[in-house]
Amino acid sequence: MIETYLLHLFIIACLYVILTTSLNLAIGYTGLLNLGHIAFYAIGAYTSSLLALNFGVPFWIGALAGATLAAIVGYLLSYPTIKLKGDYLALGTLGFSIIVESVLKNWVSLTRGPLGLPGIPKPSIFGFAIDTIPKYALFGLILAVLVYIVLEIVVRSPFGRVLQAIRDDEMAAKTLGKDTFNAKAKALALSAFIAAIGGSYYAHYVTFIDPTFFSILETILIFSMVIVGGTASMLGSVAGAVLLTLLPEPLRFLPFPSSIIGGMRQALYALLLVLVIRWRPQGLIGENTFKKFKNGVKR
Amino acid sequence: MSLTVKNLKRSFGGVEAVKNCSFKVKQGKITALIGPNGAGKTTVFNIITGIIRPDAGNITFKGEPLIVLQTHEIARLSIARTFQLLKLFPKLTCLENLMIAHPGKDEKMFDCFLKPKKIRAEDEAKRARALELLKVVDLERYKDEKAGNLSYGQQKLLDIARCLATEANLLLFDEPVAGVNPIVRERIKKLLKELKQQGKTILIIEHDMRFVMDLCDEIIVLDHGVEIATGTPAKIKKNKKVIEAYLGVDA
Ligand SMILES: Nc1ncnc2c1ncn2[C@@H]1O[C@H](COP(=O)(O)OP(=O)(O)OP(=O)(O)O)[C@@H](O)[C@H]1O
Ligand SMILES: [Mg+2]
Numbered sequence: 001m002i003e004t005y006l007l008h009l010f011i012i013a014c015l016y017v018i019l020t021t022s023l024n025l026a027i028g029y030t031g032l033l034n035l036g037h038i039a040f041y042a043i044g045a046y047t048s049s050l051l052a053l054n055f056g057v058p059f060w061i062g063a064l065a066g067a068t069l070a071a072i073v074g075y076l077l078s079y080p081t082i083k084l085k086g087d088y089l090a091l092g093t094l095g096f097s098i099i100v101e102s103v104l105k106n107w108v109s110l111t112r113g114p115l116g117l118p119g120i121p122k123p124s125i126f127g128f129a130i131d132t133i134p135k136y137a138l139f140g141l142i143l144a145v146l147v148y149i150v151l152e153i154v155v156r157s158p159f160g161r162v163l164q165a166i167r168d169d170e171m172a173a174k175t176l177g178k179d180t181f182n183a184k185a186k187a188l189a190l191s192a193f194i195a196a197i198g199g200s201y202y203a204h205y206v207t208f209i210d211p212t213f214f215s216i217l218e219t220i221l222i223f224s225m226v227i228v229g230g231t232a233s234m235l236g237s238v239a240g241a242v243l244l245t246l247l248p249e250p251l252r253f254l255p256f257p258s259s260i261i262g263g264m265r266q267a268l269y270a271l272l273l274v275l276v277i278r279w280r281p282q283g284l285i286g287e288n289t290f291k292k293f294k295n296g297v298k299r
Numbered sequence: 300m301s302l303t304v305k306n307l308k309r310s311f312g313g314v315e316a317v318k319n320c321s322f323k324v325k326q327g328k329i330t331a332l333i334g335p336n337g338a339g340k341t342t343v344f345n346i347i348t349g350i351i352r353p354d355a356g357n358i359t360f361k362g363e364p365l366i367v368l369q370t371h372e373i374a375r376l377s378i379a380r381t382f383q384l385l386k387l388f389p390k391l392t393c394l395e396n397l398m399i400a401h402p403g404k405d406e407k408m409f410d411c412f413l414k415p416k417k418i419r420a421e422d423e424a425k426r427a428r429a430l431e432l433l434k435v436v437d438l439e440r441y442k443d444e445k446a447g448n449l450s451y452g453q454q455k456l457l458d459i460a461r462c463l464a465t466e467a468n469l470l471l472f473d474e475p476v477a478g479v480n481p482i483v484r485e486r487i488k489k490l491l492k493e494l495k496q497q498g499k500t501i502l503i504i505e506h507d508m509r510f511v512m513d514l515c516d517e518i519i520v521l522d523h524g525v526e527i528a529t530g531t532p533a534k535i536k537k538n539k540k541v542i543e544a545y546l547g548v549d550a
Contacts, residue, residue, distance in 0.1 A: 159410035177374035
């Protein structure tokens with residue numbers, strides 16, 4: 001029993017590592033204040049679930065289809081939003097995620113709306129059924145490590161250097177001949193692709209999804225994980241994801257109804273976020289994002 | 300002729316920053332663009348590099364029209380610049396600031412997986428070249444320091460080095476020696492002369508007249524957004540209009 005609970009936490013931590021590292025690629029490395037990450041996660045979850053439920057499509061094909069769709073949507077989304085700067089980009093991507101959530105709620109003939117999708121099959125990869133919790137935990141570990149390695153290689157590559165240059169000073173990057181628009185669109189597409197993989201991974205684990213899984217609260221959570229862990233550090237994102245997954249767990253054992261505990265959980269995230277921004281703005285591991293604003297002299 | 304600017308116009312609200320400005324920059328020479336504060340010099344640089352669109356006028360570089368192009372496309376025609384207000388990448392190291400300027404292939408996202416060996420070799424070459432340039436500006440010690448942590452003068456030098464790292468043929472320097480101590484100033488002067496020897500075309504904005512008169516083959520004077528004189532340093536020094544507008548009597 002206790003092992004099942006711990007393995008469940010491990011599986012969830014792996015999910016958040018996938019979501020947080022991929023979001024950090026956009027926010028921490030490229031400087032894109034993306035508040036729509038959860039929409040890509042939703043696209044992945046719904047695509048592979050619907051393909052599996054309606055057509056019996058195997059997990060890995062469904063997951064790749066969802067990820068590809070998310071990447072295309074991310075790339076297209078960059079056209080209207082990437083020319084926007086800072087706050088406007090944040091609003092644009094936030095609006096996008098609200099649109100996706102409302103499509104999930106209202107396109108009832110496809111998504112069953114608020115009723116959600118029950119009975120999503122557990123994955124089976126090349127005949128190997130991932131049907132028990134320990135197997136799923138191992139699967140999650142493999143996925144998370146894979147995502148981590150891919151992202152770490154990308155951000156250390158010349159392409160990753162261009163992304164960081166764009167974050168620091170886009171105009172200067174342009175005068176060095178960098179097609180910054182294209183680089184940002186690709187970074188957003190890759191970030192979306194990985195988030196969608198996370199969505200499929202989660203949907204086929206819980207076997208039931210509904211639109212409430214993909215609300216703004218989820219966005220705030222993974223955003224907090226990035227900030228607490230430290231922007232522009234993949235290791236920081238892993239730390240942030242694990243910490244914020246585990247931290248509210250003890251609340252579960254308090255003698256309160258679950259509605260109160262849900263609120264306390266949000267309050268705990270908010271408190272941690274405030275503490276980190278006040279006393280350790282660079283996050284647990286990571287570069288100092290807020291320094292730029294503190295001593296505004298350096299440009 | 301390397302760069303030709305013709306009838307350039309640009310206003311900001313009511314301010315006519317550049318009005319009907321025309322001049323030419325000769326291939327392989329060092330040309331200075333001088334004039335009082337607010338004369339429109341930096342704005343001209345911004346228009347050449349595609350950062351600001353002109354209201355009217357034309358710019359050609361080696362016969363190719365520039366104003367229809369975007370900033371990164373202009374840069375790829377082998378034009379590089381520095382900025383009056385520094386625009387380094389503060390969170391990248393000094394070395395990375397130079398490596399990124401290297402005119403290698405466009406950095407593709409998946410190249411690091413598809414051809415890791417080639418990428419690594421290319422990056423090594425960039426690193427070697429960047430180290431050489433850091434030596435030239437005497438910042439070798441700071442190679443792994445974040446650019447944002449350098450002093451103003453050091454950042455100025457790094458910006459110049461980054462401009463050189465592009466290996467561009469036309470180099471635009473916006474006040475390269477403003478706020479820089481005399482020793483470093485001499486070093487920059489020497490560096491610019493060497494670049495000329497290598498066949499680069501250089502256009503500098505600078506208020507330090509001794510520096511300009513010493514270094515430049517030709518001077519273009521802007522005042523209130525118009526070109527008022529062009530000529531050799533000797534000629535410009537004696538030009539009445541220039542003395543009135545900018546140099547003063549005792550220059
Ligand atoms: N982006 C902008 N928006 C509004 N006004 C601008 C902008 N850029 C320049 N100006 C205005 O255009 C005029 C020319 O500015 P510019 O920076 O080109 O002068 P400059 O010759 O480089 O001066 P300095 O020698 O002081 O650097 C100034 O009046 C300035 O306020
Ligand atoms: Mg200026």
